Amino acid sequence: MLEKNYKFLLWLYIFWFLGSVLLISLGVLRSDIAGVNSIFLIFTGIFATVFFIMQYGKGLGSAITILIFVVTTSIEWMQISFADEAYSSTGYGFMIQGVPVTFGFIWIGLIAGTHVIAREITLKVNIDWLRGGMYAVIAATMVMIFEVLVEPISVQAKQMPFLGNGLTILQFSDVANWWLLGLILHLMIYFILSLTDKWENLKYPDLKSEIVIVYWIIVAFFVFLSFYADLWASITVGIIANIIFTICYFFSLDTKKDKTST
Secondary structure, three states: OHHHHHHHHHHHHHHHHHHHHHHHHOOOOOOOOOOHHHHHHHHHHHHHHHHHHHHHOHHHHHHHHHHHHHHHHHHHHHHHHHOOOOOOOOOOOOEEOOEEHHHHHHHHHHHHHHHHHHHHHHOOOOOHHHHHHHHHHHHHHHHHHHHHHHHHHHHHHOOOOOOOOOOOOOOHHHHHHHHHHHHHHHHHHHHHHHHOOOOOEEOOHHHHHHHHHHHHHHHHHHHHHHHOOOOHHHHHHHHHHHHHHHHHHHHHHOOOOOEEOO
């Protein structure tokens, strides 16, 4: 019953995404992450939160979600504090220390997707430390690629000028920092799930591909917003890299089956 409800909500989410794209194309909605688009992205994080809770239980799923939200929001806050930047005071709804909560929910949805894809790719590795390392590196690389895609949009949200095709304004230190953050977060998730004997056990293994669809909707949404800013280089990197990782994910589905937890 829960699986059917989750899949039904996924279809509503897909139609919401398509409706948002249509309304932005018609000029009804803004082509940024404020307003109604912000609500859509918050729902993305809620969708991913429900996934974590369904798969790993209320306590563990909630703990992983809170960990992602607190860590990523704190990093966003440190970035704007040290760089003396600020997000626009209008259009983003509730903020925590100047950081829109929308960004925390975006990262919950992102990490849920990178977790599932990287986990599936490395699930057949039998050596624990090697599997954990490969999982964290793959997921961290996906986080870094997403940052390449979203950073120009984030700069736009802070009402700062940006240059050219989107990659020119990216500092190497920013990309490296987000890769390191992704590595640490996924290592923590790996250790938590391994210690609780949840790594190889999903309560609803059939829902893996649903969260991958949610992940791709997040990517597609930011790709779509990037079109309006002519960010062709970051669009190209984001699409090609994620296609490669997703292909690896689907090939891995046939090589190792999940154990269903009881």
